[in-house]
Amino acid sequence: MIRNFKESDIHDIETVYEKSNNALSLKIDPDFFRKDKKKFVTSTIRCCRNSVYEHEGKVVGIISSSADCIEGLFVLPEFWGKGIGTELLNSAMSGKEELFLQVYADNERAVKFYRKNGFEISGSGVCQMTHLPYFEMIKVLK
Secondary structure, rough: OOEEHHHHHHHHHHHHHHHHHHHOOOOOOOOOOHHHHHHHHHHHHHEEEEEEEEEEOOEEEEEEEEEEEEEEEEHHHHHOOOHHHHHHHHHHHHOOOOOEEEOOOOOOHHHHHHHHHEEEEEEEEOOOOOOEEEEEEEOOOO
């Protein structure tokens, strides 16, 4: 079930963020996401519209968006491939004309997911925090 974020979700969201990122095996210090999860919940969450996916009373996924940009979409690895990311993405796309996001270029699973959901690569860059290359992606909705 998708619902709005509540303050009491913070601990679960930190877990979802850290576990989903660590499962990607990106070429980055393994401790980075453990440390960065606090920044995610204190800055990104606070300036975004957030929806969570709840399964049996536990938050297993989150999408954070601002205006026309997806700031983060994370699902616990044990729930990957069950349609939760697609449901969260569809909820964020409602009422938008276009939607942008950045995704690590080495995150082939996510790039494939976004392409399957109608996004196209529109540019690239290098993340200032992780120094990993990323793709900019866009989906025109109307």
